[in-house]
Amino acid sequence: MDPATLKYSQSHEWLHLDGNTATIGITDFAV
Numbered sequence: 001m002d003p004a005t006l007k008y009s010q011s012h013e014w015l016h017l018d019g020n021t022a023t024i025g026i027t028d029f030a031v
Helices: none
Strands: 013-018 021-026
Touching: none
Parallel strands: none
Antiparallel strands: 013 021
């Protein structure tokens, strides 16, 4: 997963879209 293709929120969550599949996570900074 390329970090440049991720969408980030102000509260450090990220979203990766791959066709009809979305992967959601949190950044290391949030932990």
